[in-house]
Amino acid sequence: MRHLLSAADLTRAEAIEILDTAETMAQTQSREIKKLPPLRGMTVVNLFFEDSTRTRISFEAAAKRLSADVINFSAKGSSVSKGESLKDTAQTLAAMGADAVVIRHPASGAPHRLATAGWIDTPVINAGDGMHQHPTQALLDAFTMRRRRHGAATTGTDLAGARVVIVGDVLHSRVARSNVDLLATLGADVVLVAPPTLLPVGAEVWPCALSYDLDATIAEHTPDAIMMLRVQRERMSSAGGGFFPSPMEYSRRYGLDGARLRALPDHAIVMHPGPMNRGLEISAQAADSARSTVVEQVSNGVAVRMAVLYLLLAGGRSSERNAQ
Amino acid sequence: MSTSYLIRGAALLGGERSDLLLADGVIAAAGPDAAAQATADAITLDGEGLVALPGLVDLHTHLREPGREDAETVYSGTRAAALGGFTCVHAMANTDPVADTAGVVEQVWRLGNEAGWAEVRPVGAVTVGLDGEHLAELGAMADSAARVRVFSDDGKCVWDPVLMRRALEYVKAFDGVIAQHAQEPRLTEGALMHEGVVSAELGLTGWPAVAEEAVIARDVLLAEHVGSRIHICHLSTAGSVDIVRWAKARGIDVTAEVTPHHLILTDESVRGYDPQFKVNPPLRTAADVAAVRAGLADGTIDIVATDHAPHAAQDKDCEFAAAAFGMTGLETALSVVAETMVNDDANDFGWADVARVMSTAPARIGRVAGQGGALRVGEPANLTLVDPDARWTVDPARLRTASDNTPFAGRELPTRVVATFWRGAATVLDGEPQPDGAR
Numbered sequence: 001m002r003h004l005l006s007a008a009d010l011t012r013a014e015a016i017e018i019l020d021t022a023e024t025m026a027q028t029q030s031r032e033i034k035k036l037p038p039l040r041g042m043t044v045v046n047l048f049f050e051d052s053t054r055t056r057i058s059f060e061a062a063a064k065r066l067s068a069d070v071i072n073f074s075a076k077g078s079s080v081s082k083g084e085s086l087k088d089t090a091q092t093l094a095a096m097g098a099d100a101v102v103i104r105h106p107a108s109g110a111p112h113r114l115a116t117a118g119w120i121d122t123p124v125i126n127a128g129d130g131m132h133q134h135p136t137q138a139l140l141d142a143f144t145m146r147r148r149r150h151g152a153a154t155t156g157t158d159l160a161g162a163r164v165v166i167v168g169d170v171l172h173s174r175v176a177r178s179n180v181d182l183l184a185t186l187g188a189d190v191v192l193v194a195p196p197t198l199l200p201v202g203a204e205v206w207p208c209a210l211s212y213d214l215d216a217t218i219a220e221h222t223p224d225a226i227m228m229l230r231v232q233r234e235r236m237s238s239a240g241g242g243f244f245p246s247p248m249e250y251s252r253r254y255g256l257d258g259a260r261l262r263a264l265p266d267h268a269i270v271m272h273p274g275p276m277n278r279g280l281e282i283s284a285q286a287a288d289s290a291r292s293t294v295v296e297q298v299s300n301g302v303a304v305r306m307a308v309l310y311l312l313l314a315g316g317r318s319s320e321r322n323a324q
Numbered sequence: 325m326s327t328s329y330l331i332r333g334a335a336l337l338g339g340e341r342s343d344l345l346l347a348d349g350v351i352a353a354a355g356p357d358a359a360a361q362a363t364a365d366a367i368t369l370d371g372e373g374l375v376a377l378p379g380l381v382d383l384h385t386h387l388r389e390p391g392r393e394d395a396e397t398v399y400s401g402t403r404a405a406a407l408g409g410f411t412c413v414h415a416m417a418n419t420d421p422v423a424d425t426a427g428v429v430e431q432v433w434r435l436g437n438e439a440g441w442a443e444v445r446p447v448g449a450v451t452v453g454l455d456g457e458h459l460a461e462l463g464a465m466a467d468s469a470a471r472v473r474v475f476s477d478d479g480k481c482v483w484d485p486v487l488m489r490r491a492l493e494y495v496k497a498f499d500g501v502i503a504q505h506a507q508e509p510r511l512t513e514g515a516l517m518h519e520g521v522v523s524a525e526l527g528l529t530g531w532p533a534v535a536e537e538a539v540i541a542r543d544v545l546l547a548e549h550v551g552s553r554i555h556i557c558h559l560s561t562a563g564s565v566d567i568v569r570w571a572k573a574r575g576i577d578v579t580a581e582v583t584p585h586h587l588i589l590t591d592e593s594v595r596g597y598d599p600q601f602k603v604n605p606p607l608r609t610a611a612d613v614a615a616v617r618a619g620l621a622d623g624t625i626d627i628v629a630t631d632h633a634p635h636a637a638q639d640k641d642c643e644f645a646a647a648a649f650g651m652t653g654l655e656t657a658l659s660v661v662a663e664t665m666v667n668d669d670a671n672d673f674g675w676a677d678v679a680r681v682m683s684t685a686p687a688r689i690g691r692v693a694g695q696g697g698a699l700r701v702g703e704p705a706n707l708t709l710v711d712p713d714a715r716w717t718v719d720p721a722r723l724r725t726a727s728d729n730t731p732f733a734g735r736e737l738p739t740r741v742v743a744t745f746w747r748g749a750a751t752v753l754d755g756e757p758q759p760d761g762a763r
C-alpha cells in the first residue's frame with residue numbers, strides 16, 4: 001500500500017492490518033506518555049482545501065504522537081485563493097520535504113490526481129474528497145464497530161454478519177461511499193436509507209441494500225449499528241438543489257428521534273461522523289444517549305490515523321532499510 | 325502553373341483502382357487518360373495500397389482564434405486538419421470575441437485563407453455573445469464574405485424554446501441551419517461526467533442522458549412545426565439515436581453528428597480522474613457507444629464531426645472538476661472511424677460510407693460548394709489518400725495541433741493519412757505537412 005485514496009482499494013487483509021495496528025496504537029494512548037518514536041524526522045503535510053478543523057487536528061495529533069513534524073497548509077488565506085493550482089501547491093510542499101501528504105479537497109478525485117499525475121512522488125492520504133471517499137472515516141467507524149462487537153479480542157477479526165444501517169444524504173456523502181465499500185469488504189450487511197432524491201443514480205449496483213423507509217428498515221433489519229449522516233439544511237432550498245421540502249419533513253421521515261431510538265435493538269449503537277445537526281438528522285436524546293459512540297469515534301479516529309501513517313511511512317522505511 | 329500530381333493506382337473510396345491527375349485545382353483526368361495527359365513536370369505518387377477519399381469536411385472544429393491562441397490558432401488548427409485528411413473545417417463560434425458579427429466571421433474566414441491549409445467555414449453564433457437571449461445578426465453573417473450557413477451557440481444550448489423557434493425560422497431565408505448543442509442547462513448544473521454507475525462511485529456530479537434527449541425531442545418537434553431543418557451536434561446517447569430515428573421516419577428535416585470519441589470511449593475511462601477524458605457531452609456507457617455506432621451505420625446519424633477542442637496544458641493538468649471540457653480530434657478522427665466502423669465487422673461500413681459521413685454529408689449540411697464531391701473528372705481536387713493498413717501509436721507531442729489534450733495518448737490506431745490535396749495543392753505529402761511556400 002503506497003497511498004490511501006479509497007476504502008474500495010483495501011483488501012480484507014489490508015483493512016484488518018490497519019484495524020489491528022490501530023488497536024495497538026490505541027493501547028499506547030492510554031499511557032501517560034503518548035508519544036511514540038517511529039516517524040521521528042519525518043514531515044507530514046496536512047493540505048486542507050476545505051475547512052475541517054476536526055479532521056485536520058485528528059491527523060495532526062496522529063502524526064505528532066508518532067513523532068513526525070507537521071506542516072498545516074490551509075487554502076484559506078493562502079496562495080490557492082489567489083489562483084495557484086493544486087499542482088503548484090503540491091510541488092511546493094513536496095520541495096519542502098514532505099514525506100506524506102494528507103489532503104482534504106472539495107473536488108472528488110483530487111487526492112487521486114495528486115497520487116497519479118506525476119506531480120509529486122509522495123504517499124498521499126485522502127482525508128476526504130468531494131462526494132467521493134473519506135477512507136480514514138470508514139476505518140475509524142469499522143474500528144468502533146469491531147470493538148463493540150468483539151470486545152477485547154478484536155485482533156484479526158472482521159465484521160462478518162454485522163448489520164449496519166446508514167441514513168441520510170448518501171448522494172453527497174463520501175462517508176457513505178467509504179463505509180459501503182469497507183463494510184462490504186469486512187463482511188457486514190449494510191442498508192442505506194435515504195429519500196430517493198438523496199440516493200445517487202447508479203447506487204443500485206453498490207454492495208448494499210437501498211431503502212426509502214427508515215422505520216421499516218429498523219424493524220426488519222434490526223441493526224447492530226445505525227449511522228446518521230450529516231444533512232446540510234441548504235439542500236432543501238432550490239439553489240441548493242431542492243432535495244427535500246423542509247427540515248421538519250426530513251426530520252420526521254429520516255431523523256433519529258426518540259421513538260426510533262427505542263425501536264432499535266438493545267445492543268445497537270448510534271454513530272455519527274460529526275459535526276451533528278441536532279434536531280435535524282439526530283435528536284439530542286439520541287446524540288446524548290448511552291448508545292451514542294460519537295465521542296468514541298473521535299478518539300478512535302486518532303488511533304486509526306496513527307495506524308495509517310505508520311503503515312504508509314514506517315512500513316516503507318523498514319522495507320527500504322531491509323533492501324539496503 | 326501550379327504543380328500537378330499524378331496518383332497511380334489508388335483505390336477510389338476503397339473500391340476500383342484508378343490513376344488520378346490533379347492539375348489546375350481540379351481532377352483533370354482519371355483512368356488511363358491520367359498518365360496520358362500528365363505533363364512531364366507532374367509529380368507522380370504511388371497510390372498502391374492506398375484509399376482515395378474526397379477531402380474530409382469537419383462540421384465542428386474549435387480553432388480558438390481569436391482569443392485563445394495559446395491553445396490553437398487558425399493556422400495550427402487547419403494544419404492539424406490537413407494532417408487528419410480534412411480539406412474543410414467549420415470553425416465554431418465560441419471564440420473571444422464570439423463570432424456573432426460579420427466582422428468576426430470574416431476575420432476567421434480570412435485567417436483561414438491566409439493559412440492555406442484547408443477551407444475555413446466560420447460558424448456564426450445564434451445569439452449575441454452566446455447569451456441565449458438576443459438573436460445575433462444571422463443575416464449579416466450569411467451575406468458576409470464568409471457566407472455563413474451553419475449557426476450554433478455550441479458550448480451552450482439554445483435553451484429558450486421561443487428563441488430556438490425564431491432562429492430555426494429566421495435562417496430559412498438564406499438556407500441556413502441551426503446546429504444545436506443539446507444540453508438542458510438546469511439538469512446539468514455542475515455536471516462533470518455521465519450520470520450512472522461510474523459517477524455514483526466516483527462522486528462526480530452526473531450529466532444525465534435525459535438532459536440531451538429532452539432538448540433533441542423538443543427541437544425536432546419545433547423544426548417540424550416551423551418547417552425548418554435542424555442539425556444536432558455531438559449526439560451521444562442511445563435515447564438520442566432513437567429520437568432522431570423517429571424524427572426522420574416522420575419526415576422531419578433533421579441531421580445529426582457523432583464525435584469519434586463517442587464512438588470509442590466510455591465513462592469507464594473517467595475512473596482514473598484524468599481530465600483528458602473530461603468532455604461535453606460526456607463519455608457515455610458501452611450501450612450508448614453500441615447505439616451510436618449502429619445509428620451511424622444505418623444512417624440515423626448523418627456524419628462524424630470531431631468537436632476538436634484544444635486546451636492549454638494548465639487547463640487539463642489539474643483536478644477533474646477544475647479542468648476544461650474537451651479533447652482534440654482532427655488528427656485521430658479518421659483512425660477512430662476506421663477502428664470502430666470499418667474494421668469492426670459488426671457494422672457493414674466501408675470506405676464509401678466513410679466518404680459519405682466525413683465528407684459528402686457534412687459538406688451538404690454546411691452548404692459548402694466544392695467540397696465533398698465525387699472523385700470525378702472536373703471536380704475540385706480536394707482529396708486525401710490514406711493507408712488503411714498502417715498502424716500508429718498516438719504521441720501527443722507529435723500531433724500538430726497546438727494542444728496536447730488527446731484522450732488517445734499511447735493508444736495504437738489503424739489507418740494513416742498519407743497525403744491531402746486542397747484545391748489541387750498538396751497540404752500533406754508522405755504524412756508530413758508541406759512548407760508554406762510549397763503549397
Ligand SMILES: [Zn+2]
Nearest residue numbers: 478479505557
Ligand atoms: Zn458542443
